[in-house]
Amino acid sequence: MHRVKVRVVEDALDANNTIARANREDFERAGVTVVNLMSAPGSGKTSLLEAVLGPGLGDLRVGVLEGDVQGSLDADRLADLHVDVTQINTDDGFGGECHLDANMVRSALPTVGLEDLDLLVVENVGNLVCPAEFRIGEDARIMVASVAEGDDKPLKYPLMFRTCELVILNKIDLLPHVDFDVDRFLYHLDAVHPGVAHLQTSARTGEGVEAVRAWLAALPSRRALA
Amino acid sequence: MHRVKVRVVEDALDANNTIARANREDFERAGVTVVNLMSAPGSGKTSLLEAVLGPGLGDLRVGVLEGDVQGSLDADRLADLHVDVTQINTDDGFGGECHLDANMVRSALPTVGLEDLDLLVVENVGNLVCPAEFRIGEDARIMVASVAEGDDKPLKYPLMFRTCELVILNKIDLLPHVDFDVDRFLYHLDAVHPGVAHLQTSARTGEGVEAVRAWLAALPSRRALA
Numbered sequence: 001m002h003r004v005k006v007r008v009v010e011d012a013l014d015a016n017n018t019i020a021r022a023n024r025e026d027f028e029r030a031g032v033t034v035v036n037l038m039s040a041p042g043s044g045k046t047s048l049l050e051a052v053l054g055p056g057l058g059d060l061r062v063g064v065l066e067g068d069v070q071g072s073l074d075a076d077r078l079a080d081l082h083v084d085v086t087q088i089n090t091d092d093g094f095g096g097e098c099h100l101d102a103n104m105v106r107s108a109l110p111t112v113g114l115e116d117l118d119l120l121v122v123e124n125v126g127n128l129v130c131p132a133e134f135r136i137g138e139d140a141r142i143m144v145a146s147v148a149e150g151d152d153k154p155l156k157y158p159l160m161f162r163t164c165e166l167v168i169l170n171k172i173d174l175l176p177h178v179d180f181d182v183d184r185f186l187y188h189l190d191a192v193h194p195g196v197a198h199l200q201t202s203a204r205t206g207e208g209v210e211a212v213r214a215w216l217a218a219l220p221s222r223r224a225l226a
Numbered sequence: 227m228h229r230v231k232v233r234v235v236e237d238a239l240d241a242n243n244t245i246a247r248a249n250r251e252d253f254e255r256a257g258v259t260v261v262n263l264m265s266a267p268g269s270g271k272t273s274l275l276e277a278v279l280g281p282g283l284g285d286l287r288v289g290v291l292e293g294d295v296q297g298s299l300d301a302d303r304l305a306d307l308h309v310d311v312t313q314i315n316t317d318d319g320f321g322g323e324c325h326l327d328a329n330m331v332r333s334a335l336p337t338v339g340l341e342d343l344d345l346l347v348v349e350n351v352g353n354l355v356c357p358a359e360f361r362i363g364e365d366a367r368i369m370v371a372s373v374a375e376g377d378d379k380p381l382k383y384p385l386m387f388r389t390c391e392l393v394i395l396n397k398i399d400l401l402p403h404v405d406f407d408v409d410r411f412l413y414h415l416d417a418v419h420p421g422v423a424h425l426q427t428s429a430r431t432g433e434g435v436e437a438v439r440a441w442l443a444a445l446p447s448r449r450a451l452a
Contacts, residue, residue, distance in 0.1 A: 040267040041354045041383065042375025069355060069385075073378050096385060098324055098355035126382075127353055128267045129295060129324035148374030148397065149268025152299050156352075157267065159295075159322060171374065177403050179430070204405070 016134050019102035023109070023137025030114035033220040034122065036136055038160065039144035040153075041126030044170045046074040047203035048144060049121065052212050054081045057119065060217060065108055065122045069096040074123065086111045090125060099130035102137060118220055128157040139223050140165040147171050147178055151185035158192040166197045166215060173202040242360050245328035249335070249363025256340035259446040260348065262326075262362055264386065265370035266379075267352030270396045272300040273429035274370060275347065278438050280307045283345065286443060289338055291331065291348045295322040300349065312337045316351060325356035328363060344446055354383040365449050366391040373397050373404055377411035384418040392423045392441060399428040 027034050039045050053062055063084040066075040075087040088108050090097035097104070105122060112120065122138065124131045141164040145153055148171055154161040161167060167189060169182070182200070189198065199215065201208035253260050265271050279288055289310040292301040301313040314334050316323035323330070331348060338346065348364065350357045367390040371379055374397055380387040387393060393415060395408070408426070415424065425441065427434035 040352065042266060042372070042379060068382060070383075071381055073381060096355055098353065125355065126266065127324065127355060129322055129351070129353060130356075146268070146374060148372060148400065153268060155297055155299060156294060157296075174374065174400065174403055177400055 013133065016102045019106055020135040020137040023102055023106055026109065026114060027120075027137055027139070030117070032114050032117050032120050033140075033223050034120045034136070034138045035216070035219065036122050036124060036131075036138040036141045037144065038124045038131045038141060038164070039126060040128045040146075040149055043126070043144045043146040043149065044203050045123055045126070045144050046077055048168070048170060048201060048209070048212070049078060049083075049123065050081055051203045051206060051209045052216065053078070053083050053121070057213060057217055060118045060220065061116060062119045062121065063112055063117045065105065065112055065120060067100040067104070067123060067125045069098075069125060084117075098125055098127045099134055100124050100136060101134040105136045119216065121216075128153070128160050132157075132159040132163050140219060142166045142168060144168045144170050145185075147174050147180040147182075151180050151182070152188065154185070154188040154192045161189060161196075162193045164193070164196065166199065167193075168212060169198065169200045171202060171204070172200050172207060173205050239359065242328045245332055246361040246363040249328055249332055252335065252340060253346075253363055253365070256343070258340050258343050258346050259366075259449050260346045260362070260364045261442070261445065262348050262350060262357075262364040262367045263370065264350045264357045264367060264390070265352060266354045266372075266375055269352070269370045269372040269375065270429050271349050271352070271370050272303055274394070274396060274427060274435075274438070275304060275309075275349065276307055277429045277432060277435045278442065279304070279309050279347070283439060283443055286344045286446065287342060288345045288347065289343045291334055291338055291346060293326040293330070293349060293351045295324075295351060310343070324351055324353045325360055326350050326362060327360040331362045345442065347442075354379070354386050358383075358385040358389050366445060368392045368394060370394045370396050371411075373400050373406040373408075377406050377408070377414065380411070380414040380418045387415060387422075388419045390419070390422065392425065393419075394438060395424065395426045397428060397430070398426050398433060399431050 066087045070091045072087045075085045078085045143164040199211050292313045296317045298313045301311045304311045314330050369390040425437050
């Protein structure tokens with residue numbers, strides 16, 4: 001029984017990787033750099049995107065693909081800022097998928113319009129487990145953690161912190177009001193993903209947002225050099 | 227392809243419900259009331275349990291079953307308070323399950339020792355999607371949301387808020403420091419689950435903790451009346 005289950009899951013991940021490679025070829029052909037933005041629910045991904053993308057990102061043509069179980073609250077917020085947004089809802093079928101997979105992203109690509117973009121940010125469903133298991137063909141993964149979630153999170157959800165290229169510690173304006181030790185968080189982070197790039201932000205006060213903008217803006221040229 | 231996937235998922239949920247019923251029969255035979263405690267990562271479930279269970283709960287013999295992808299950080303914290311804790315790790319096999327299911331709980335029951343308990347609190351993996359889909363044979367579900375996560379969460383993760391008997395709004399000590407409107411949260415909550423019981427707490431200051439203790443302590447007798 002257990003072996004059957006593992007095989008079903010492995011087949012699903014294999015199929016996902018195949019579609020992720022097809023996505024990747026399409027992204028490369030169109031010259032679009034793709035970022036997979038992941039976090040727990042309520043860590044502030046959308047507020048951060050509002051702060052980061054609201055003023056535009058230099059010459060880059062930026063689009064957002066918004067993943068949610070239900071509704072379009074986040075997409076509506078970003079559309080208000082005149083960011084080009086496409087919504088994916090994962091509640092089709094049964095109770096709702098807890099992550100985006102390569103096929104869901106692929107289905108949305110005709111609507112996204114890759115030919116009009118340089119950078120596509122995919123905001124994943126809020127979840128610290130499954131999004132890490134499903135590649136979507138992305139160039140880079142950003143993991144957002146909020147200081148309200150506790151400094152033990154890298155140890156409790158290691159795969160998530162291990163499979164990303166940038167970790168953003170958000171809501172640092174709350175540091176005086178929560179029992180969160182930044183040094184301990186970075187120590188745990190280093191234990192599960194030694195040397196990973198990390199930034200600290202407050203989408204609310206704007207602190208650190210410029211560094212995220214710079215990291216994102218440099219991504220297409222870093223990709224061209226690779 | 228999609229229909230096959232839906233069928234696999236439906237089969238898995240069917241199998242889960244069968245095992246959940248077997249768990250339920252065992253719980254009833256042993257006279258143990260079981261609570262499934264669910265939330266997003268970092269909403270403060272463990273801190274709340276420390277505050278609620280630390281001083282004991284009257285005459286009730288209380289145990290905790292701790293679900294985590296990896297590690298035993300939370301179980302260790304509770305064991306320090308001399309609460310009877312059993313750990314389940316879900317990272318067996320592939321990247322880690324994002325929820326507890328009836329079978330994982332069932333496997334742990336011999337270690338839990340139902341005959342020595344009146345109340346078993348099962349702390350689920352931090353996740354706002356999948357735990358709602360998997361019954362474990364529980365009498366009641368408690369959903370914890372932190373004010374740091376935003377007041378839109380009932381609309382974005384409706385199944386989670388719809389399938390519980392009590393909603394606890396935690397970390398209310400942070401209200402002066404975050405953009406969270408309690409009335410709006412309760413309005414959204416009422417939209418997805420009209421009339422559900424709700425409490426407000428701060429595990430950090432102790433505010434509201436006594437009301438949670440009273441709710442839990444009354445659960446076995448409410449169950450006996452049902």
